Amino acid sequence: MVKGTSKQKLVQLYRQMLRIRFCEESFIDPILQSIIKCPVHLCTGQEAVAVGVCSALEKNDYIFGNHRSHGHYLAKGGDLNKMVAEVYCRVSGCAKGRGGSMHLRDVSVGMLGSAPIVAGTISLALGAALAVKIKREKKVVVSFFGDGAAGEGVLYEALNFAALKKLPIIFACENNLYSTHMSIKECRVSKNIFEIAKPFSIKTWQVDGNNIFKIVEKAKNAVSLCRRGEGPVFLEFLTYRLHGHVGPDDNIQGTHTDIRPLEEINRWLKKDPVLLLKNYLLNKNVVSKSKLRFLETGVDREIKKAHKLALASSFPKKSELNKYLYD
Amino acid sequence: MIKKRQLPFSLAINEALDLMMAKDKRVFVIGQGVKSPWYVGNTTRGLLKKYGEQRIIDTPVSENAITGCGVGAAIAGMRPVIVHPRVDFLMYGLDPIINQAANWNYMFGGDAPVSVVFWLIVNRGGEQGAQHSQALHALFSHIPGLKVVMPSNPYDAKGLLISAIEDNNPVVYIDDRWLYNTSCFVPEGIYRVPIGKAVVRKKGKDITIAALSCMVKEALIAADSLRKEGISAEIIDLRSAKPLDRETIFTSVKKTGRLIVVDNGWLTCGLSAEVSALVSEKLFKYLKSAVQRIALPDLPAPASRTLEKAYYPGATLIVKNVKQMLRKGK
Numbered sequence: 182m183v184k185g186t187s188k189q190k191l192v193q194l195y196r197q198m199l200r201i202r203f204c205e206e207s208f209i210d211p212i213l214q215s216i217i218k219c220p221v222h223l224c225t226g227q228e229a230v231a232v233g234v235c236s237a238l239e240k241n242d243y244i245f246g247n248h249r250s251h252g253h254y255l256a257k258g259g260d261l262n263k264m265v266a267e268v269y270c271r272v273s274g275c276a277k278g279r280g281g282s283m284h285l286r287d288v289s290v291g292m293l294g295s296a297p298i299v300a301g302t303i304s305l306a307l308g309a310a311l312a313v314k315i316k317r318e319k320k321v322v323v324s325f326f327g328d329g330a331a332g333e334g335v336l337y338e339a340l341n342f343a344a345l346k347k348l349p350i351i352f353a354c355e356n357n358l359y360s361t362h363m364s365i366k367e368c369r370v371s372k373n374i375f376e377i378a379k380p381f382s383i384k385t386w387q388v389d390g391n392n393i394f395k396i397v398e399k400a401k402n403a404v405s406l407c408r409r410g411e412g413p414v415f416l417e418f419l420t421y422r423l424h425g426h427v428g429p430d431d432n433i434q435g436t437h438t439d440i441r442p443l444e445e446i447n448r449w450l451k452k453d454p455v456l457l458l459k460n461y462l463l464n465k466n467v468v469s470k471s472k473l474r475f476l477e478t479g480v481d482r483e484i485k486k487a488h489k490l491a492l493a494s495s496f497p498k499k500s501e502l503n504k505y506l507y508d
Numbered sequence: 509m510i511k512k513r514q515l516p517f518s519l520a521i522n523e524a525l526d527l528m529m530a531k532d533k534r535v536f537v538i539g540q541g542v543k544s545p546w547y548v549g550n551t552t553r554g555l556l557k558k559y560g561e562q563r564i565i566d567t568p569v570s571e572n573a574i575t576g577c578g579v580g581a582a583i584a585g586m587r588p589v590i591v592h593p594r595v596d597f598l599m600y601g602l603d604p605i606i607n608q609a610a611n612w613n614y615m616f617g618g619d620a621p622v623s624v625v626f627w628l629i630v631n632r633g634g635e636q637g638a639q640h641s642q643a644l645h646a647l648f649s650h651i652p653g654l655k656v657v658m659p660s661n662p663y664d665a666k667g668l669l670i671s672a673i674e675d676n677n678p679v680v681y682i683d684d685r686w687l688y689n690t691s692c693f694v695p696e697g698i699y700r701v702p703i704g705k706a707v708v709r710k711k712g713k714d715i716t717i718a719a720l721s722c723m724v725k726e727a728l729i730a731a732d733s734l735r736k737e738g739i740s741a742e743i744i745d746l747r748s749a750k751p752l753d754r755e756t757i758f759t760s761v762k763k764t765g766r767l768i769v770v771d772n773g774w775l776t777c778g779l780s781a782e783v784s785a786l787v788s789e790k791l792f793k794y795l796k797s798a799v800q801r802i803a804l805p806d807l808p809a810p811a812s813r814t815l816e817k818a819y820y821p822g823a824t825l826i827v828k829n830v831k832q833m834l835r836k837g838k
Contacts, residue, residue: 276617277618279616280617288619293583294583294620301576303573304580304604305608307573308577308581308582308588309580309583311538313584314562334572339576339577341570342568342573505618506613506614506652507677508620
């Protein structure tokens with residue numbers, strides 16, 4: 182058993198990861214049928230990062246996401262029905278159909294927003310951390326971004342300023358080895374992204390992003406450092422998305438292009454974080470097969486219901502086009 | 509008679525910041541040089557001592573991250589004033605303004621206010637050349653979700669800044685270094701100049717001259733000189749580039765039938781083009797003459813003083829154009 186993690190907690194982590202997995206997979210059919218039209222960046226394969234990091238946070242801690250943030254939103258406790266409805270661009274969505282899959286927000290659980298401009302929300306998270314410090318709160322802020330963001334200048338500016346002001350922020354880089362279509366090898370000389378934090382004297386670790394135990398351990402470390410005023414912290418998670426950059430396959434150019442080598446995909450399939458945890462739970466007799474099946478059925482039902490609710494909800498009215506421009 | 513208190517532009521801003529920081533703990537100032545009078549004149553005088561480094565935050569040169577940092581703090585419930593002492597250097601920081609702050613409330617379907625002020629200072633003149641002098645209000649006015657204000661005098665500088673800080677939306681507050689030494693009556697305490705409301709600075713009947721920021725002064729000088737020749741010009745200070753106060757413009761143009769827009773930005777796709785199009789669309793039947801625009805030529809700002817003189821429009825050009833328009837109208 183993993184130190185400090187109860188059986189119940191392990192099952193909880195598994196349930197959350199499975200919920201994200203099922204949710205992501207549930208979008209595939211409606212996408213292929215063009216019922217869902219907005220760009221959807223599935224996080225299948227990366228569930229452990231979202232769940233592991235958020236498990237170390239309190240409800241009122243803040244997170245910011247990016248284009249691939251279904252997992253972040255759900256792991257932080259965001260309302261499932263509202264998220265699914267938003268992906269369908271319906272009025273009952275978390276952004277009332279104005280945002281779509283890339284704009285998720287649930288302030289009630291500290292999910293302050295996701296946005297697809299690469300590295301665009303890093304400075305926003307920096308600002309939230311500054312706000313926390315000015316208000317003398319004990320909150321921690323997590324900025325989720327991908328390996329592609331390591332090519333953006335603002336990340337380095339933010340690292341410097343966060344270090345300078347000792348802000349309670351965790352820079353959580355999900356390195357899935359591809360910046361849209363481009364392999365990390367073509368993007369940078371060193372594949373170790375976590376090293377970029379070193380010149381700023383920021384504590385930084387590279388973590389197996391498919392191993393929930395290691396993620397939880399490092400996330401807990403990082404959160405308590407930030408809570409003690411010893412932030413910021415940089416965490417690089419090595420992981421892999423099991424679908425393409427956007428939509429269910431790698432087919433992002435309009436014609437079929439297998440961007441990633443099949444052999445590489447198969448290698449990572451064996452490291453599927455949901456499967457790894459499931460096998461662990463069964464092998465260590467943490468939970469029985471029948472209990473797991475029961476859990477799966479429950480999650481499946483919850484997600485099907487979310488789709489039903491979303492489809493029953495209406496699209497925003499044309500007459501409300503002007504709504505929400507200003508507060 | 510009690511002499512009304514006069515305050516220079518820079519101290520009017522200083523007072524607005526001071527009052528708002530004292531009133532509301534969520535207000536803080538962040539940006540390059542806020543500790544240094546060399547950067548921001550007297551605008552932040554005494555604030556560091558009074559409010560400390562937690563709320564008067566001088567920053568390294570990282571425009572993108574710092575602008576985003578302000579926006580993020582606003583998203584987390586603060587009311588920051590982000591200062592860029594030279595607009596030109598902000599270009600690295602457009603993403604948090606245009607992509608994030610401006611869109612935020614809309615793209616999350618409301619309940620996502622970003623109450624932030626982007627305070628941008630234009631530093632034209634003084635042979636500073638092309639990258640120290642750009643007036644980019646047209647760029648920001650183009651963006652849905654932003655409000656853009658440009659005070660022309662110390663009274664408005666204070667009142668508009670207070671309104672901007674209190675606004676729940678991102679407000680781009682652009683002032684001009686040319687105005688920093690001007691003084692006028694500035695009341696003590698908190699008062700507001702409404703955003704999106706223009707004002708008639710001088711009543712007239714022959715022609716409307718709509719201007720903003722430092723061009724209001726030039727328009728008033730021009731009006732004085734025109735009066736001596738029997739021409740009565742009405743001067744409108746737009747005060748907000750966005751939202752534009754159509755009502756005040758329309759009321760005036762309906763009366764005079766003539767409009768010259770004087771802008772301190774560039775001509776093409778500029779604010780003067782917007783006002784001109786608006787009036788041509790809505791008030792065509794009232795117009796005795798085509799709307800005219802006076803703006804910066806579509807050129808980068810030159811350094812040399814001789815070229816600067818040719819580059820920046822002023823009262824003389826306004827007078828010349830008004831007379832030409834009236835002659836043609838006869």
